[in-house]
Amino acid sequence: MTYFDETAINARFFQRAMRRFLARKNTGLTRWMAACFLAVSIAAPAVAQDRSGPLRIEITEGVIEPVPIAVAPFLAENAAASEFAREITGVVASDLVGTGLFRDLPRESYISEVTNFDGEVAYADWKAINAEALVVGAVTMTSDNRLLVKFRLFDIFTGAPLGDGLQFAGSTNSWRRVAHKVADQVYSRITGEDGYFDSRVVYVEETGPKNARQKRLAIMDYDGANVQFLTDASSIVLAPRFSPTGDRVLFTSYETGFPQIYELAVGQVQKRALSELDAETMTFAPRYAPNGRTVVYSEARGGNTDIFRLDLNTGDRVRLTSAPSIETAPSFSPDGSQIVFESDRSGNQQLYVMGLNGGEPKRISFGQGRYGTPVWSPRGDFIAFTKQNNGRFHIGVMRTDGSNERLLTASFLDEGPTWAPNGRVLMFTRESAGADGQPALFSVDISGRNLRRVPTATAASDPAWSPLLP
């Protein structure tokens, strides 16, 4: 296993970390003392050159310590907005802190309060509590019960706004989405990456004992809120996948008694079987092409599993692999020209890349152990996978040519990574061992940091992340 070069963390980061370290030494001192101490440390030349440009976190470099920011309580511009203002502030802060890149400074530490959305920013006061950025927001409830949410972002160190103020409008029911959109903007302006908070996850909810699991398709916000069920538990369902526009879902169901792939439109109960094959052919492991009109999947017939491509409009079906070995878990490159999949043709599971129409595949995995469930990043730069080695499971990423393999997790059973819409975070299934073992959803960023459990009410598996919502 190779790790990305973590020494690439630049001097700016080191100096920042130093400054935070110095500031932290003042824990317990009075605010005034802290301010004085910080003033001294800032005066030191090395730290003064800390930031020549605006605040920017490079995610791929890894972050040693979360950057302290202040998400000031959003102002309620009228009484009807006050509850929403409080809740929206909480979701914005939770989104940002949940990335592991930020630390939200507690309100008790504030020297000055934000009382006017358009007011002057007391940079010195925010600098004194070591905030690197300040988020200011305001919420208005309109006469027709819509929410207007606006925000401004300030870089405390340079003493300037980071981008213009923005306003979002939404129904009161969609207040969480509006909050996620604000947080996406803040994240995007500071990291230079697209956001991923205004997104959903489709997954399999699991209940009951290990030898009689009940499974239902469920959909939720990326942070576990707003759970809805898409199927009942009358038949086994597996591995749902979002369409590129997030409005349809592919999955495998045992509804007929045999595993077959189905498609349903989110928000509708009706589903349709995609394959009209005889019951002797099982179909599974479906994924959409980036155009949303084509699906790649596996068919098992006579004990042999191969990969096929299906045109959803015409029903045309094309065989892409033809080998006595197992070929499964296909995933398109974001430009739609290539397909990565797993095959045990070499004797055990390894990753291969082939063209849109099949042909001779090129093996890309060469490390110790077995590789499965490859998924091409939506940005095209990495392929995530499950790796099994020495009785442990890992989620890992590699470049699309197989180089720079990096394992992000290790446990009894990790599997099935799915990419956040910005290609910088992965969610996956982690199952605990033993008779009471249960699956849960976890996320980790591509530097291997910020491993955390995604909150779900029951056991859950097979997550698939939606694109960023429109």
Added chain:
Amino acid sequence: MTFTKTAVLLTAFALSACTSADRFGSGSGTGAAGADGSLAGSISDPTSPAYFNATVGDRVLFLVDQSTLSQEAQFVLDGQADWLLTNSEYSALIEGHADEQGTRDYNLALGARRASAVQNYLISKGVAPGRLKTISYGKERPIEICSDEACYSQNRRSVTVITAGAGV
């Protein structure tokens, strides 16, 4: 019945007796001898599915990541073939299963391989192909739930589920 044959049947009985108790409680396939055992009949009736399950032996086990039929598996399957040839009013659904040590997709494919290996063996012994269907459950339906080889070895299995009808 020769002495050898008796010995094989006794062995099969011993093997299946260990696991048949919760056989139907594990949510196996559809269209099979149901959870209420309605198709099962009397265990003492050699023409009954209950006899097949308990005495002939409805399952065979596999090594890690393998679908090769061991000598013991072939003995059990010989008995299954004999029973199916004798009791032509029944068909069979062959379930392939895997242990939890593998990814979901791969285990589905592996279960399909195992079920197919059993199907091909039974066909080679004269059972009409139209009477045998296969399905893979991958790692979705373990019968033993610990996370040790003791359980894994029981979960890496094929189960031949007797169904009504003479097939097509």
